[in-house]
Amino acid sequence: xxxxxxxxxxxxxxFAVACLDTSPTVTLGxxxxxxxxGTLVLxxxxxxxxxxxxxxxxxxxxxxxxxxxxxxxxxxxxxxNSSTRLAAFLTCACRTSCASACADSCSGxxxxxxxxxxxxxxxxxxxxxxxxx
Amino acid sequence: MIPMRIPSLLVLCGIxxxxxxxxxxAIVAADPVQCTSDSECTxxxxxxxxxxxxxxxxxxxxxxxxxxxxxGECTTNADCVDLTGPGSVCTVDAAQPRCVPLLGDDCxxxxxxxxxxxxxxxxxxxxxxxxxxxxxxxxxxxxxASLALSEFQQQSSFAxxxxxxxxxxxCSQARPKAxxxxxxxxxxxxxxxxxxxxxxxxxxxxxxxxGIPVFATSAAQxxxxxVPGGTSAxxxxxxxxxxxxxxxxxxxxxxSGTVRAARNRGFVRVAVLVDGSLEAYAxxxxxxxxxxxxxALQNQADxxxxxxxxxxxxxxxxxxxxxxxxxxxxAEFKADIVIPLSEGGFGNYxxxxxxxxxxxxxxxxLAPFIDVEDAxxxxxxxxxxxxxxxxxxxxxxxxxxxxxxxxxxxxxxxxAEAGPGPMPSLQNVRIYEATQLAIxxxxxxxxxxxxGRFEGAQVAAAVPLVTAxxxxxxxxxxxxxxxxxxxxxxxxxxxxxxxxxxxxxxPNRSAANAWEVWCMDGSGRYGATKRTMTVTGEWTGVxxxxxxxx
Numbered sequence: 001x002x003x004x005x006x007x008x009x010x011x012x013x014x015f016a017v018a019c020l021d022t023s024p025t026v027t028l029g030x031x032x033x034x035x036x037x038g039t040l041v042l043x044x045x046x047x048x049x050x051x052x053x054x055x056x057x058x059x060x061x062x063x064x065x066x067x068x069x070x071x072x073x074x075x076x077x078x079x080x081n082s083s084t085r086l087a088a089f090l091t092c093a094c095r096t097s098c099a100s101a102c103a104d105s106c107s108g109x110x111x112x113x114x115x116x117x118x119x120x121x122x123x124x125x126x127x128x129x130x131x132x133x
Numbered sequence: 134m135i136p137m138r139i140p141s142l143l144v145l146c147g148i149x150x151x152x153x154x155x156x157x158x159a160i161v162a163a164d165p166v167q168c169t170s171d172s173e174c175t176x177x178x179x180x181x182x183x184x185x186x187x188x189x190x191x192x193x194x195x196x197x198x199x200x201x202x203x204x205g206e207c208t209t210n211a212d213c214v215d216l217t218g219p220g221s222v223c224t225v226d227a228a229q230p231r232c233v234p235l236l237g238d239d240c241x242x243x244x245x246x247x248x249x250x251x252x253x254x255x256x257x258x259x260x261x262x263x264x265x266x267x268x269x270x271x272x273x274x275x276x277x278a279s280l281a282l283s284e285f286q287q288q289s290s291f292a293x294x295x296x297x298x299x300x301x302x303x304c305s306q307a308r309p310k311a312x313x314x315x316x317x318x319x320x321x322x323x324x325x326x327x328x329x330x331x332x333x334x335x336x337x338x339x340x341x342x343x344g345i346p347v348f349a350t351s352a353a354q355x356x357x358x359x360v361p362g363g364t365s366a367x368x369x370x371x372x373x374x375x376x377x378x379x380x381x382x383x384x385x386x387x388x389s390g391t392v393r394a395a396r397n398r399g400f401v402r403v404a405v406l407v408d409g410s411l412e413a414y415a416x417x418x419x420x421x422x423x424x425x426x427x428x429a430l431q432n433q434a435d436x437x438x439x440x441x442x443x444x445x446x447x448x449x450x451x452x453x454x455x456x457x458x459x460x461x462x463x464a465e466f467k468a469d470i471v472i473p474l475s476e477g478g479f480g481n482y483x484x485x486x487x488x489x490x491x492x493x494x495x496x497x498x499l500a501p502f503i504d505v506e507d508a509x510x511x512x513x514x515x516x517x518x519x520x521x522x523x524x525x526x527x528x529x530x531x532x533x534x535x536x537x538x539x540x541x542x543x544x545x546x547x548x549a550e551a552g553p554g555p556m557p558s559l560q561n562v563r564i565y566e567a568t569q570l571a572i573x574x575x576x577x578x579x580x581x582x583x584x585g586r587f588e589g590a591q592v593a594a595a596v597p598l599v600t601a602x603x604x605x606x607x608x609x610x611x612x613x614x615x616x617x618x619x620x621x622x623x624x625x626x627x628x629x630x631x632x633x634x635x636x637x638x639x640p641n642r643s644a645a646n647a648w649e650v651w652c653m654d655g656s657g658r659y660g661a662t663k664r665t666m667t668v669t670g671e672w673t674g675v676x677x678x679x680x681x682x683x
Contacts (some may be wrong), residue, residue, distance in 0.1 A: 068267025
């Protein structure tokens with residue numbers, strides 16, 4: 001009887017998130033299941049598309065920082081999507097550099113004068129990125 | 134349905150360093166399957182003496198020395214690093230533990246360390262990734278849940294059985310089914326959220342089979358309760374549609390008296406403005422909004438008051454409708470009372486409407502603050518004294534001192550700079566409260582399981598013990614934690630009292646709502662009046678008249 005020893009592979013190290021977009025079911029990258037559930041199969045599900053008239057970063061910044069309608073599908077090769085740029089602006093405006101000046105704006109009010117002033121100096125980079133066309 | 138599979142590979146010693154119970158002398162041949170029973174192993178010859186057939190796990194179908202260890206594929210999180218890669222945990226509470234990825238692109242946030250062995254993990258669902266459109270709205274929810282967790286971590290009197298720690302992961306709700314299914318398989322013990330009520334049913338469809346409790350802070354989609362598994366595991370801790378409508382009816386009744394007297398006629402004309410997810414209220418209001426002694430639907434059809442109800446959307450095809458168009462609609466309808474049900478920022482919109490040429494008799498506005506205390510009214514209208522007297526609203530009834538303490542803690546926690554951070558939204562508060570409810574329920578579940586082992590279903594089963602009517606009342610917040618631990622140790626139950634939430638769950642699984650009426654004061658603050666609605670729906674105090682001394 002011949003015995004072969006196999007070096008193990010890190011089976012299923014890849015979590016197949018990308019597959020979720022197109023496949024109806026996804027396993028987690030290995031066949032050997034356990035008796036309490038067999039192969040783990042996840043339901044596939046497409047990412048939702050941007051709603052019509054989603055808000056670009058600049059529009060969201062001036063109207064409602066807490067909006068839930070920021071565009072996510074407007075990334076370009078040189079620029080992240082509006083959701084990412086607004087998140088960076090929010091971190092600066094609401095948490096790290098202008099939290100006091102922007103308290104109202106970060107609580108649902110439109111951009112106030114105090115918040116405009118603070119972010120124009122203390123969050124200039126994030127602000128410019130958000131306002132970029 | 135075609136499952137995608139990465140081809141099975143024969144597994145042996147390369148990973149066995151991380152699986153100590155399985156020695157490297159376990160024998161694997163090139164055969165795709167060696168055995169289906171122990172006897173087949175021993176029949177393979179002297180080299181197989183003492184081996185058994187692994188019936189599950191990564192060595193399934195092979196003869197191994199320590200069969201019991203391979204029934205489950207892991208015993209610790211460390212085992213899973215080699216098996217499934219970083220970001221995976223071993224579901225140690227399951228009868229047959231397995232490695233499941235906990236973190237992925239859809240779960241970018243953590244508080245606490247879910248990879249410390251035996252850690253209990255909660256998941257908060259919301260908009261947290263670059264593919265989500267509402268990070269500005271939901272980041273505060275993660276901070277609120279993290280604050281609740283941090284306050285327990287700082288209490289020496291609080292410990293789960295087995296000294297297990299609790300961690301939090303923040304996951305996107307963009308694909309609620311896929312993400313929830315994975316989290317459920319990873320053995321999370323509770324779900325907080327989702328923030329989008331439209332996603333709740335799909336979450337419960339996946340979590341229900343596991344009995345994992347879902348603490349949803351918005352009850353707009355309470356049909357999730359009827360999803361299999363939801364009846365015992367969904368807890369709607371936010372404002373229910375019926376609760377909101379009860380609040381509107383109460384304030385509308387008060388306001389109608391004022392308006393009828395001012396207009397010197399026997400009826401009022403009411404317009405509701407809806408946008409975003411709150412458009413779900415439109416059909417409910419038609420049936421349950423009461424004024425002029427009739428439902429909105431009856432008012433709409435009543436020729437004697439010239440069809441005195443209308444509902445207007447603030448958006449068309451997802452785009453905001455111009456204030457001038459809304460103003461024209463309201464003027465044409467001759468609205469006496471306007472009820473904006475908006476997700477936020479309506480005060481700004483209202484300022485633009487009011488800046489237009491006003492109708493001869495301008496309307497009153499009845500503004501419910503459901504998930505957000507809309508700061509835009511006071512920013513835009515604080516100096517508008519005549520409008521201040523025409524704006525009245527209600528918000529969740531709260532104890533001011535306890536709320537002020539929470540607000541201060543939250544603003545400090547959320548700020549990275551020395552000054553205070555953003556104000557919490559009402560949704561943030563509810564997440565904070567719901568996290569405390571989940572933690573106390575987990576505490577009880579851990580006490581009930583053997584060796585501190587338990588699953589999500591036990592957490593769901595413990596919720597009634599933590600919200601038991603008649604038991605010792607414990608306020609949410611850090612000061613309540615020692616008292617809660619004492620009460621639970623002595624009697625096995627307590628009655629958690631939220632900043633907003635009574636946690637008195639009604640038969641439809643919604644927490645009963647209590648409201649307080651607010652008016653805007655001269656400095657632009659939303660000051661509480663003495664007019665309140667209790668959790669049993671009774672109104673107390675005299676009807677509030679804004680712009681007058683309260």
